Amino acid sequence: MKIAIVTGASSGLGIEFVRQIEDLYVGLDEIWVIARREQRMELLVKELKTPLRIFALDLLLENSFTIISNMLEKENPDIRMLVNAAGFGKIGDTETVSVKSQTDMIEVNCKALTQLTCLCLPYLSAGSRIINIASSASFCPQPGFTVYAATKSYVLSFSRGLGSELLNKGIVVTAVCPGPVDTEFFDIAGSKENINALKKLVIAKPEQVVRLALLDSVSKKSVSVYGIAMKIINVALKLIPHSMVLKIIRRL
Numbered sequence: 001m002k003i004a005i006v007t008g009a010s011s012g013l014g015i016e017f018v019r020q021i022e023d024l025y026v027g028l029d030e031i032w033v034i035a036r037r038e039q040r041m042e043l044l045v046k047e048l049k050t051p052l053r054i055f056a057l058d059l060l061l062e063n064s065f066t067i068i069s070n071m072l073e074k075e076n077p078d079i080r081m082l083v084n085a086a087g088f089g090k091i092g093d094t095e096t097v098s099v100k101s102q103t104d105m106i107e108v109n110c111k112a113l114t115q116l117t118c119l120c121l122p123y124l125s126a127g128s129r130i131i132n133i134a135s136s137a138s139f140c141p142q143p144g145f146t147v148y149a150a151t152k153s154y155v156l157s158f159s160r161g162l163g164s165e166l167l168n169k170g171i172v173v174t175a176v177c178p179g180p181v182d183t184e185f186f187d188i189a190g191s192k193e194n195i196n197a198l199k200k201l202v203i204a205k206p207e208q209v210v211r212l213a214l215l216d217s218v219s220k221k222s223v224s225v226y227g228i229a230m231k232i233i234n235v236a237l238k239l240i241p242h243s244m245v246l247k248i249i250r251r252l
């Protein structure tokens with residue numbers, strides 16, 4: 001059975017991946033979708049030609065991974081694509097955001113992504129793809145969004161290291177590093193008013209970010225950055241010392 005697995009499939013980038021994966025892969029038997037909001041994923045069933053297998057699971061709970069692991073063992077699928085899109089951020093200085101929110105960010109953005117990837121590895125083979133959603137926040141520390149940015153630096157580093165390990169097996173790993181995207185992300189991160197003027201100027205549509213991510217994965221790119229503004233920021237942050245960038249961010 002050929003399958004794709006998508007986390008964060010109830011909203012934003014994840015739901016868009018489910019929609020576009022169907023166009024990319026002819027002959028997928030099922031797409032396994034993972035998120036907490038079951039009804040949202042059920043709505044997708046009517047939209048798609050490929051059968052969906054819905055896992056209404058909270059990735060903060062260890063039992064969720066037992067359920068996925070048991071299902072993988074039972075079905076022994078050929079995973080053609082794994083998309084780790086589940087994630088969230090909380091805006092605010094580290095001393096003001098609750099400790100639970102900060103550790104939950106690490107759990108979902110880093111631990112769950114790593115755990116699911118490791119569980120899936122035995123079922124991936126030559127030509128399989130892993131897409132991990134990092135962020136442009138991974139390029140540099142971000143005061144006021146410190147823990148989130150740190151989790152995304154982890155995702156970028158993990159993806160690049162894993163991609164190198166899997167190169168000889170023909171498995172492609174792509175870290176997606178978008179700037180702001182028009183999803184529910186900022187409703188959860190804080191209020192939409194927290195999006196500064198620069199972010200409003202460069203905000204992207206999830207359809208565009210996902211389309212490029214899939215094209216970059218097909219082109220075997222290790223990193224996918226949507227939009228000219230984010231590409232410039234990415235290059236600039238490799239050239240300018242981060243201490244100087246942090247001073248500029250504080251002033252903004």
Ligand SMILES: NC(=O)c1ccc[n+]([C@@H]2O[C@H](COP(=O)([O-])OP(=O)(O)OC[C@H]3O[C@@H](n4cnc5c(N)ncnc54)[C@H](OP(=O)(O)O)[C@@H]3O)[C@@H](O)[C@H]2O)c1
Nearest residue numbers: 008010011012013035036037059086087180181183184185
């Ligand atoms: N939007 C942006 O500006 C932006 C920019 C760069 C990177 N990103 C990254 O892109 C990814 C997708 O975010 P998005 O923009 O699409 O935001 P979103 O619309 O809020 O989607 C987040 C998804 O993650 C799932 N999720 C969150 N916590 C979960 C948990 N404990 N268990 C299972 N699923 C969980 C949510 O599903 P349920 O709530 O149904 O569980 C939802 O499907 C995230 O990793 C985010 O960090 C977003």
